[in-house]
Amino acid sequence: MSGILFGVGVGPGDPELLTVKAWRLISGASTIAYLCANGGQSTALEIVRPFLPDAYKSIAIDMPMRVERQPAQAAYDEGSNRIAKDLDEGRDVVFLCEGDPLFYGSFKFVSERLIQKYDVVVVPGITSISAATAELRQPLVERDETLKVLPATMSAEKLKSELATASAAAIIKVGRHIDKVKAVLSELNLLDQATAIEHATRPTQIIRPLNEIASPTLPYFTTIIVRRK
Amino acid sequence: MSGILFGVGVGPGDPELLTVKAWRLISGASTIAYLCANGGQSTALEIVRPFLPDAYKSIAIDMPMRVERQPAQAAYDEGSNRIAKDLDEGRDVVFLCEGDPLFYGSFKFVSERLIQKYDVVVVPGITSISAATAELRQPLVERDETLKVLPATMSAEKLKSELATASAAAIIKVGRHIDKVKAVLSELNLLDQATAIEHATRPTQIIRPLNEIASPTLPYFTTIIVRRK
Structure with a gap:
């Protein structure tokens, strides 16, 4: 019997925003896989740190942060092969995904390589959009x-x-x-109705009206919520 | 010190799709509020049943299922007054919300009546959209x-x-x-790329390609996922 590949959403940052199902799978996992950048940290792994088992096998997939797609595809090939080895030996693999696995996530690059041969289960996660909205109340x-x-x-x-015909x-x-x-x-007279939330629910969270922001860049993980009055 | 009103998302149906934070707040709650229909059942309460404390005070807000808005608004007035009484006496109130509280949810009708006077905390939940997508993998x-x-x-x-310019x-x-x-x-040649998910993650879940459905109605809690190939 092959193992099962679980694509598990770990939510936007607050470890308590994991689902009970994600908590159960992660805390009982024997093999945990995740992406990391240039040999460095994995945000998804940091989020779940309070819930990690005492001992587990790591499959860290090192993603080259480059514009070309080929090096990334090679990394997904190599990572998927390592995951397949565990699945072949009958061990389940829990793949950690920031936010929700299938909502602008990287999980597809792993699952599309494995779903023909192995059972894949996806555990949805809280998106940064739900998290940002909750913070705005x-x-x-x-x-x-x-x-x-x-x-x-x-x-x-x-x-x-697109914005011209959106309620939100x-x-x-x-x-x-x-x-x-x-x-x-600004052209649509919506600038006063926009709020930027950086790193929702993380310790580095910042919430500001968009019209008060002068800096030429914001973090990649910024969500701007626009709601037509 | 007044109590805090927690608007807590309980997700789409599978109790394990509650967040750890929702589980913590619900299992430790002294007062739990929820909507119910015509004196009957509350889906949100059913979802969290495995996690309810042994003893708690219920504030069931009975929603008249009628087209006119006035009876519903009167029910929200009355329910909010009952919640306010607990908050005034220093007790926190956990208000259960199907899915995510602020994503097409009814929580706004309670929070807008209380947020000026009391602390309100929103705990995001898994939406039916994330749940449906996870089931489709x-x-x-x-x-x-x-x-x-x-x-x-x-x-x-x-x-x-709107569909003409959407990727999904x-x-x-x-x-x-x-x-x-x-x-x-059908007019947009997208019918073959649409899947209907009824009651995602509930025991009554049904997944069908939309072009195989002939019935003139589907449950209200059906999500149709369209993804342009």
Whole structure:
């Protein structure tokens, strides 16, 4: 019997925002896999640290942080092969995913390499959008409203046309695109209705009205919540 | 010292999809509030039943299931007054919310009546969209894609224009709007790329390709996931 690959969402940062199911799987895991950057830290592993078992085998997949896709694909190949080895020997593998595994997550790059041959179970996680909204304590969407999740990497033109017809929006992957986002929101008279939440529920969390931010970049893990008044 | 009002998301149905924070607050609660329909059951209370404390005070807010808004608003007034009484006496109140409290949730109707006077803390929950996606084991959105959350109650024309520019969409509140949704998806050649998930992660869960569904209504808690190939 092969082992099962569990893609487990660990939520936005607060360890208490893991699900009970994620806690059960992680605390009882024999093999835990995760991505790490350039031989360094894994945010997902840091989030679950309070719940790690005393002893477990690590499969750390070192992701080259480069623009080209080929080195990343090679890293996923190599990592998936290491995971497959454990599955072949009948051991389950818990793969840690920041936020939710299938919501802009990297889990697909592992699961698409293994799902034909092995059982895959996905445990959803709290997204940064739900976390940011909870911190703001204001409804994100209600009744018949439309929510759009818009990566800030898209063109100003497309961002503008999508925002023009949204009741509410979450703009993600903000980083160095902050000026473009501010310009578009300003054109639509929505700048005063936007709030930036950096690192929601982490110790480094910062919440600011977008119109008070002057810096040319924000962390990649910034969510801008826009809610039409 | 007044008590704190906790708006706690209990997720889509599987009790293990509660967060650790929700579990901690619910299992230690002295007062638990929730909505129920016409004197009957509360889905949120059913979800958390494995985690309820041995003894607690219930504040059941009976919602009249009628089209007019006034009776519902009167029920929220009355329920909020009962919650305020506990908060005034220094007791925390845990208000149970299906899914995520601020994502198409009813918690706003309670919190807007109490947030000026009392501390309110929101604990995010797993949405039915994350749950449905996890059951499908396919990515919902990745890289620079746009996600739209579209209530099926909107007009066919608006639904069509929004779907035309979405990489992926979650159509919620399906119920008796199924034929309209199918017609629009068909016009856009997206019908074959849509899957209906009824009651995600509950014992009554059903997953079907949308093009295999002939019935004129689906449960209200059906999510249709559309992902452009």
